[in-house]
Amino acid sequence: MAHGMTGEMAGDTTGGLTRATAWLYVVGGAIGLAGAGALILERLAVLADPDYVPTCSINPIISCGSVMDSAQAEAFGFPNPLIGVAAFAVVVTVGVARLAGFAPPYWFQLGMQVGTTFGVVFIHWLIATSLYSLHALCPYCMVVWVVTIPIFWYTTLDTLRAGERTRAFGERLARYHSTVLAAWYVVIIVLVLVEFWDYWSTLF
Numbered sequence: 001m002a003h004g005m006t007g008e009m010a011g012d013t014t015g016g017l018t019r020a021t022a023w024l025y026v027v028g029g030a031i032g033l034a035g036a037g038a039l040i041l042e043r044l045a046v047l048a049d050p051d052y053v054p055t056c057s058i059n060p061i062i063s064c065g066s067v068m069d070s071a072q073a074e075a076f077g078f079p080n081p082l083i084g085v086a087a088f089a090v091v092v093t094v095g096v097a098r099l100a101g102f103a104p105p106y107w108f109q110l111g112m113q114v115g116t117t118f119g120v121v122f123i124h125w126l127i128a129t130s131l132y133s134l135h136a137l138c139p140y141c142m143v144v145w146v147v148t149i150p151i152f153w154y155t156t157l158d159t160l161r162a163g164e165r166t167r168a169f170g171e172r173l174a175r176y177h178s179t180v181l182a183a184w185y186v187v188i189i190v191l192v193l194v195e196f197w198d199y200w201s202t203l204f
Contacts, residue, residue, distance in 0.1 A: 017098050017109060021154045025095025028147040029088045035143035036084030042140070043068055043079055056139045061199050064138035072129045080126070084144055087119060091151060106162055113159045120152035127188065131195045145188070153181055 042054040042064065056064035067073060073080055094112065098104070104112075123145050130137055157177060160170025173180075193200060 017094070017104050017112070017155075018158055019099065021158050022095045022098035024150060024154055025091045026099065028151050029091035029095060032084060032144050032147040032151075033088035033092060035140045035147075036081040036088060039064070039068070039081035039138075039140045040079065040085065043081065058139075061135075061137055061196050062139060063136045064140060066136045067130065067134055067138040067141060070129075070134055072126070072134065075122075075125075083122075087115065090115070109155075109159050109162055112155055116148075116152040116155045119148050123148045127191075131191060135195075137192070137196075146185075149184055150181055153177070153184070 038056075042056065045052045046054065046065070046068065054065045054068070056062070057066075068079075076083070094104075126141065127145060130141070154177070157170055157174050160166040160173065163170075
């Protein structure tokens with residue numbers, strides 16, 4: 001599977017963004033957009049009715065209500081999901097454009113790289129905040145985490161392989177694309193399990 005995916009990625013690098021990544025942009029971006037949109041709707045419901053219990057508040061750990069009420073939920077002075085809605089809308093649009101035949105120039109690819117890098121750094125800050133400060137997990141936030149990581153990862157691979165000086169390194173790295181991604185997810189899952197183990201253990 002990894003070899004096939006790598007072959008697809010290596011076979012079409014015009015303009016930097018491969019068709020495989022374009023599909024990821026469309027599907028992953030749509031999922032992220034839905035997650036961010038759901039958070040906004042929940043936020044509006046809470047503002048309209050302070051007694052409203054968000055549908056994503058399931059138990060003391062799986063609770064987006066406590067996350068939305070935190071200062072970290074408005075890192076830039078406005079609700080974080082607004083960033084997600086705007087960013088994922090751009091991601092989906094770029095993916096559709098690429099599938100329609102748009103071949104982005106290298107500077108455009110670098111712009112996507114900057115944007116996805118900001119996104120992955122931001123969500124890891126949110127992950128750390130959720131685990132070690134708020135001690136709560138927001139399901140819709142986790143959806144955003146899940147899709148942001150591969151969007152960044154495959155954008156990075158495309159960017160590396162589109163540059164003359166970094167192409168060889170990008171090709172070598174792409175051979176292990178699924179391994180790196182799987183390990184990334186495993187580390188986050190382990191951190192979640194360890195941090196909330198006292199609660200998880202009560203469920204068995």
